[in-house]
Amino acid sequence: MSAAQFKKPVRKAVFPVAGLGTRFLPATKAIPKELLPVVDRPLIQYAVDEAREAGIEEFVFVTGRGKTAIVEHFDTAYELEATMSARGKSLDPLEPTRIQPGNLVTVRQQVPLGLGHAVWCARAVIGDEPFAIFLPDELMYGSPGCMAQMVEAYNEVGGNLVSVLEVPEEEVSSYGVIAPGATLDVLGGALTEVKGLVEKPKVAEAPSNKIVSGRYILQPEIMDLLANQGKGAGGEIQLTDSMAKLIGEQPFHAVTFAGQRFDCGSKVGFVEATLAIALDRPDMGSEVRTIAKKLLG
Known part of the structure; x- marks a missing residue:
């Protein structure tokens, strides 16, 4: 294939949101984890906003039972809007929750x-186009956003990209880890060639301490690989295993995100994200800082 084949525009994004969120029970018994608020926006909203900033036009939610409220969040709430309008309230807070009709698909x-397997479930919607993947548990906070930075790099090198960050070596066994190659003069040196990928390696066998951090741009050929992918680490069909097979066949790079990453899959990470974003908000930062100092004595 020609180099141009691997530089088609990235218009679609997959959001795997079928998980049960058991670590947040009982809060997630009736409410999807992705709708838990970080300050005043649900977790999934941060990911969708990041996607829009990067030029994503079509949003594919891979859902499970009990997750219909996620789709409803991005629907038009006629009664709410009518009531707010009648009371003279601004509808601006609802603007980010509107996705153009036909541009939200659920599988x-x-x-x-x-x-x-979750990504593979979106294959019919993705077709023969490159696509992004957003893991909403990973809240990537910064400007420009993580995916916007990745798209900028993609426009230079094409192919497949993952976002990465460095963690202490003792933590690598919890993540997918890259084997890094040469550093490229793109994004100020934040782009690295990927020579290999390992899912949840033993600490002594990890090729680096650079972990894959929840954002991907992949070529459509990944779907054929996933269709025949056996179970890997944890007895699950691992995306990392199929991505590794693309290395050497297609361009593959990693972008070190210039921003903050919060692991909202854990309760401590969720609290950290809420506090950090609240402190950064001009409308509440000073008050929250005062409260934090008071609580810390």
């Missing part, structure tokens, strides 16, 4: 077989 992951 169902009936069985929880892992991230790779």
Whole structure:
């Protein structure tokens, strides 16, 4: 294939949101974890806003049972809007929740077989186009956003990209880890060639301490690989295993995000994200800082 083949515009994004969110029970018994608020926006809204900033036009939610409220969040709430308008209230807070009709698609992951399987469930919507993947648990905070930075790099090198960050070596066994190659003069040196990928390696066997951090741009050929991908680490169909097979066949790079990453899959990470974003808000930062100092004594 020609180099141009790997530089088609990235218009579509997949959001795997079928998980049960058991670590946040009982809060997530009736409310999807992705709708839990970080300050005043649900977690999924941060990911969708990041996607829009990067030029994404079509949003594919891979859902499971009990997740219909996520779709409703991005629907038009006629009664709410009518009531707010009648009371003279601004509808501006609702603007980010509107996705253009026809640009939101949902597919169902009936069985929880892992991230790779969730992505594969979106194959019919993705077709023959490159696409982005957003793991909403990973709240990437910064300007420009993580995916906007990745798209900028993609426009230079094409192919496949992942976002990465460095963690202490003792933590690598919890993540997908890259084997880094040469550093490229793109994004101020934040772009690195990827020579290999390992899912949840033992600490002694990890090729680096650079972990994949929840954002991807992948070529459509990944779907054929996922269709035949056996179970990997944790007994699940791992996206990392199929991505590794693209290395050497297509361009593959990693972008070190110039911003903050919060692991909102954990309760401590969720609290950290809420506090950090609240402190950064001009409308409440000073008050929150005062409260934090008071609580810390």
